[in-house]
Amino acid sequence: MSRRRLQQLLLAAVVLVHAAAVGCRAFQIEEATVDDIQLGFRNGSLTSRRLVLFYLDRIARLNPLLHAVIEVNPDALAQAARADAERRRAPSPPGGPLHGVPVLLKDNIATRDRLNTTAGSLALLGSVPGGTPAWCGGSGVPARWCSARPTSTSGPTSAPSKAPAAGARVVARAGTGSAIAAAANMAAATLGTETDGSILCPSSLNSVVGIKPTVGLTSRAGVVPISPRQDTIGPICRTVADAVQVLDAIVSYDSRDAKATRAASKYIPPGGYVQFLKPDGLKGKRIGIPNGFFNFPSGTVQQIVYQQLLDTVRKQGAVVIENLDIANLTVIQDVLNNGQQIVLPAEFKSSLNTYLSDLSYSPVRSLAEIIAFNDAHPIEERLKDFGQLIFLVAENTTGIGALERAIIHQLNKLSADGLEKLMKDEQLDAIITPNDSVSTVLAIGGMPAITVPAGYGKRGVPFGICFGGLKGYEPRLIEMAYAFEQATKVRKAPKFLRGTF
Numbered sequence: 001m002s003r004r005r006l007q008q009l010l011l012a013a014v015v016l017v018h019a020a021a022v023g024c025r026a027f028q029i030e031e032a033t034v035d036d037i038q039l040g041f042r043n044g045s046l047t048s049r050r051l052v053l054f055y056l057d058r059i060a061r062l063n064p065l066l067h068a069v070i071e072v073n074p075d076a077l078a079q080a081a082r083a084d085a086e087r088r089r090a091p092s093p094p095g096g097p098l099h100g101v102p103v104l105l106k107d108n109i110a111t112r113d114r115l116n117t118t119a120g121s122l123a124l125l126g127s128v129p130g131g132t133p134a135w136c137g138g139s140g141v142p143a144r145w146c147s148a149r150p151t152s153t154s155g156p157t158s159a160p161s162k163a164p165a166a167g168a169r170v171v172a173r174a175g176t177g178s179a180i181a182a183a184a185n186m187a188a189a190t191l192g193t194e195t196d197g198s199i200l201c202p203s204s205l206n207s208v209v210g211i212k213p214t215v216g217l218t219s220r221a222g223v224v225p226i227s228p229r230q231d232t233i234g235p236i237c238r239t240v241a242d243a244v245q246v247l248d249a250i251v252s253y254d255s256r257d258a259k260a261t262r263a264a265s266k267y268i269p270p271g272g273y274v275q276f277l278k279p280d281g282l283k284g285k286r287i288g289i290p291n292g293f294f295n296f297p298s299g300t301v302q303q304i305v306y307q308q309l310l311d312t313v314r315k316q317g318a319v320v321i322e323n324l325d326i327a328n329l330t331v332i333q334d335v336l337n338n339g340q341q342i343v344l345p346a347e348f349k350s351s352l353n354t355y356l357s358d359l360s361y362s363p364v365r366s367l368a369e370i371i372a373f374n375d376a377h378p379i380e381e382r383l384k385d386f387g388q389l390i391f392l393v394a395e396n397t398t399g400i401g402a403l404e405r406a407i408i409h410q411l412n413k414l415s416a417d418g419l420e421k422l423m424k425d426e427q428l429d430a431i432i433t434p435n436d437s438v439s440t441v442l443a444i445g446g447m448p449a450i451t452v453p454a455g456y457g458k459r460g461v462p463f464g465i466c467f468g469g470l471k472g473y474e475p476r477l478i479e480m481a482y483a484f485e486q487a488t489k490v491r492k493a494p495k496f497l498r499g500t501f
């Protein structure tokens with residue numbers, strides 16, 4: 001036998017062994033969707049326990065590199081075993097499609113377990129939530145799926161990433177842990193929170209799907225607040241379908257966030273959101289392209305790719321209307337002068353103080369005590385790097401008085417005269433914008449959006465495309481985002497992992 005032939009045979013043998021190994025490994029967890037996982041549970045090739053073991057191992061290996069996760073639930077394996085037992089007893093347990101599926105939650109979302117909820121602040125370590133959002137351990141959704149949490153911030157509370165008035169781009173860094181964890185398969189799904197960009201920004205920059213729900217659609221009870229007028233909780237996942245299954249699990253009226261959830265619960269469609277995952281969901285939709293967002297120099301990757309993507313959107317049957325104006329856009333986008341810089345610190349102080357006083361136990365009970373804590377722990381809280389100016393500015397506020405009410409009225413008017421009027425006049429189902437660039441326009445109106453991977457720029461840095469709409473537009477945004485995703489399939493699993501694994 002020639003040496004070459006031997007080599008070929010050996011290669012064939014290696015390929016065969018590899019194929020057999022893949023065949024035996026009945027379930028490939030990396031990149032598995034919630035639907036895959038459900039199928040795996042049903043056909044017996046997967047258990048919750050195996051899922052949790054996989055993700056714990058993955059977190060242990062990748063986190064030293066990615067710093068996305070600050071705590072994992074010490075009871076996760078026991079919870080998984082319980083979920084497996086429940087499924088053996090009842091093949092369709094009451095928890096729905098996420099029963100027994102491990103997720104990561106941003107560190108400002110309280111859970112009913114041993115996890116700390118700190119929003120990245122040492123001052124809150126050891127605090128015990130007074131309650132959790134209705135969807136976390138409440139009726140319908142099993143507590144078990146709250147398994148581990150990513151970092152909410154890259155630094156302590158005094159870090160600019162928690163700064164309520166620091167502007168969209170800085171605030172947006174707050175959700176990075178969730179998006180990185182989703183992108184790198186450190187959990188089946190993750191949750192983030194957004195005040196102005198913190199779901200949309202990290203999702204688009206990590207090539208994952210983020211849904212920013214209409215404010216009030218998801219309960220904020222037990223979530224460390226910035227602004228009750230703007231805060232919202234939403235999924236960050238690898239696919240639109242996964243994100244929508246998570247959305248279904250977390251939308252509801254919640255008596256502990258009564259006003260906002262009562263107002264928004266009228267938008268929840270009977271039968272939930274999964275029904276809107278339609279491959280032809282772009283057909284017949286009217287989509288606006290507002291001026292002021294796609295300003296990429298001609299010939300750049302972004303300019304070329306976005307043009308191609310808009311062509312795809314048209315080919316999928318949507319009517320794309322370009323050259324539209326959002327009234328007062330420059331006023332709205334100027335986050336340091338549009339009034340947010342006055343209202344957000346006031347809202348932050350009063351809502352944070354309420355949050356702190358509602359805790360069952362807490363080492364600190366007010367913003368003033370957090371400031372004092374940071375002053376007493378300057379090294380641990382990295383005061384030199386971050387300061388705590390935003391906290392000091394907020395502490396100086398005296399609640400929502402006449403000035404703040406006037407500014408809120410003005411922000412509402414800017415929203416009504418701006419995106420709301422444009423969408424009604426042009427009968428739009430959505431606007432399309434790049435990355436999170438529209439976040440402030442949506443934030444001041446409490447409006448929803450979905451970001452979907454759109455492409456990769458120089459050196460592989462991802463960018464996203466955002467479908468934004470009016471309050472309650474989730475069904476049609478899901479239709480469009482899903483159809484877009486299915487027609488383009490842009491997302492690639494991150495490559496650097498191969499070297500690590």
Ligand SMILES: *[C@@H]1O[C@H](CO)[C@@H](O)[C@H](O)[C@H]1NC(C)=O
Nearest residue numbers: 026027028036039040043045
């Ligand atoms: C069970 O379903 C999973 C997910 O689709 C699939 O990968 C696996 O091959 C299936 N196994 C069996 C034994 O049917």
Ligand SMILES: *[C@@H]1O[C@H](CO)[C@@H](O)[C@H](O)[C@H]1NC(C)=O
Nearest residue numbers: 071072073074114115116125
């Ligand atoms: C919560 O914080 C305390 C204090 O640092 C720590 O001992 C404990 O392990 C943390 N809990 C989890 C689940 O990591």
Ligand SMILES: *[C@@H]1O[C@H](CO)[C@@H](O)[C@H](O)[C@H]1NC(C)=O
Nearest residue numbers: 327328331410413414417418
């Ligand atoms: C916003 O635009 C509308 C319509 O163009 C205008 O009437 C209104 O005065 C503007 N408001 C502000 C605050 O600029």
Ligand SMILES: *[C@@H]1O[C@H](CO)[C@@H](O)[C@H](O)[C@H]1NC(C)=O
Nearest residue numbers: 389391392393394395396397
């Ligand atoms: C707080 O208010 C006082 C009195 O108006 C002012 O002197 C101080 O500069 C303010 N501090 C901050 C951080 O805004």
Ligand SMILES: *[C@@H]1O[C@H](CO)[C@@H](O)[C@H](O)[C@H]1NC(C)=O
Nearest residue numbers: 434435437457461462463464
């Ligand atoms: C979107 O993000 C990508 C990657 O950081 C960047 O290249 C692009 O310029 C961003 N676009 C906008 C409008 O911010």
